[in-house]
Amino acid sequence: MEQNFESIIGLEIHVQLNTESKMFCSCPSGARKNLAPNTALCPVCSGQPGALPVLNKKAVELALRAGFGFNAQINKESVFARKNYFYPDLPKGYQISQDDKPIIGKGYIEIKDAQGNTKKIGITRAHLEEDAGKSMHEESDSLVDLNRSGVPLLEIVGEPDLRSPQEAYDYLTNLRALLSWLDVSNCDMEKGELRVDVNVSVRPKGQEKFGTRMEIKNLNSFKAVKDALTYEINRQIAAVKAGETLHQQTMLWDEVKGETKVMRSKETAQEYRYFPEPDLKPLIITEEEIAQVRSSMPMLPSQKREYFEKELGLASYDAGILTKSRQITEYFEKVLSYGVPAKQAANWIGTDLLGALNACGKEIEDSPLPPSEIAALIKFIQEGKISIKMAREIFPKAFNENKKIADLVKSLGQTQINDEAQIEVWAKQAVEANPKAVADYKSGNTKAIGAMVGMVMKLSKGKANPAIINKILVRLMS
Numbered sequence: 001m002e003q004n005f006e007s008i009i010g011l012e013i014h015v016q017l018n019t020e021s022k023m024f025c026s027c028p029s030g031a032r033k034n035l036a037p038n039t040a041l042c043p044v045c046s047g048q049p050g051a052l053p054v055l056n057k058k059a060v061e062l063a064l065r066a067g068f069g070f071n072a073q074i075n076k077e078s079v080f081a082r083k084n085y086f087y088p089d090l091p092k093g094y095q096i097s098q099d100d101k102p103i104i105g106k107g108y109i110e111i112k113d114a115q116g117n118t119k120k121i122g123i124t125r126a127h128l129e130e131d132a133g134k135s136m137h138e139e140s141d142s143l144v145d146l147n148r149s150g151v152p153l154l155e156i157v158g159e160p161d162l163r164s165p166q167e168a169y170d171y172l173t174n175l176r177a178l179l180s181w182l183d184v185s186n187c188d189m190e191k192g193e194l195r196v197d198v199n200v201s202v203r204p205k206g207q208e209k210f211g212t213r214m215e216i217k218n219l220n221s222f223k224a225v226k227d228a229l230t231y232e233i234n235r236q237i238a239a240v241k242a243g244e245t246l247h248q249q250t251m252l253w254d255e256v257k258g259e260t261k262v263m264r265s266k267e268t269a270q271e272y273r274y275f276p277e278p279d280l281k282p283l284i285i286t287e288e289e290i291a292q293v294r295s296s297m298p299m300l301p302s303q304k305r306e307y308f309e310k311e312l313g314l315a316s317y318d319a320g321i322l323t324k325s326r327q328i329t330e331y332f333e334k335v336l337s338y339g340v341p342a343k344q345a346a347n348w349i350g351t352d353l354l355g356a357l358n359a360c361g362k363e364i365e366d367s368p369l370p371p372s373e374i375a376a377l378i379k380f381i382q383e384g385k386i387s388i389k390m391a392r393e394i395f396p397k398a399f400n401e402n403k404k405i406a407d408l409v410k411s412l413g414q415t416q417i418n419d420e421a422q423i424e425v426w427a428k429q430a431v432e433a434n435p436k437a438v439a440d441y442k443s444g445n446t447k448a449i450g451a452m453v454g455m456v457m458k459l460s461k462g463k464a465n466p467a468i469i470n471k472i473l474v475r476l477m478s
């Protein structure tokens, strides 16, 4: 980006709440259950006259969980409102949403900025609303599926605190991790469970007044958000520099062409004529309810991360990887429960396991290696039965060929060199070649032995028994 300009970015995000039933009726919240079109319907969610909405308690609880995750103000009284607009997939002619009294007030999410410092990105508000149905266009027919009509959503409106496409990307990544961590939403973008609208403007650095804001829609991935922002920021800067006047517009991102195009001019902005929903009482949340939801909250990813760094002594980078999703954290903690050291577990999971999973497009839930197998591998190394090098050979076999670690170690044992006379020959070479390490070892730095163990391993092509190497080296040096 141009040095003399800065970009101002704010995001509006809709997430589908993880409820069994819809927002105001008992129909299955089935957009993700692949039901046949128009089979999850009742008079309420198909907008029949006289049908009355009943609020879904679970949706309220999930909104509160999100609120705690955002460190946000919880509004003990919020109000549902009718947002009026006319569209074929909205049978009532209005959507029940929340207007000036949302359930969640100001909060924030943390990201790391370009310098690695923690930056708080403000959340303006988050409110409950129902989803509309889905329109589909097939040749000359327009079809409507109302299964999604009435599915609970949380709309999360962010402050314009983001200053680059990368920050927007990081914010989305952290938000998604947090909401899936808390079981608020699955946040699967491909299934429409997380939708992002972007507002972006540019201004010369030092200018206080905001530039003209553009909205971008049709963003199907976090990468699309980043690419669209990069394109749009450059376009706006070029226009401002050329002396053009920008008009507020809604843009669509064309992923194939890699450019934004105008969808509509904001001058004809829609007037939703909000008014309080007469069929629902104001939503009152009691202290007891707040306390109950708060007590059910798991440790947040940021808290877990701090715990891993401070209590387990993990590097910040490793702690970050191990708290990327709750599934990864749970896997790591299960490995630890077998009594193996945290650092080794972090290395094997963070590098080898996640790398292998990534290479075959699998999530950690579908890992062919359960936590017990990773723990077994680390234990064999600790007991000196195998070297790290051997472990690296065993790992892909266990991962790809569905073989047990213990069996692989056993078959490897038949090729392992246990001949002490032979190992001593190599150990002597290693001692002679590393006078400094020997001196360090003798002056009390026991870690200095590592260099010589490594050398013996190399001389034996990774086959010497590590326990015997250690024993002989110690004897040679004392």
Ligand SMILES: [Zn+2]
Residues within 6 Å of the ligand: 022, 025, 026, 027, 040, 041, 042, 043, 044, 045, 046, 150
């Ligand atoms: Zn229904």
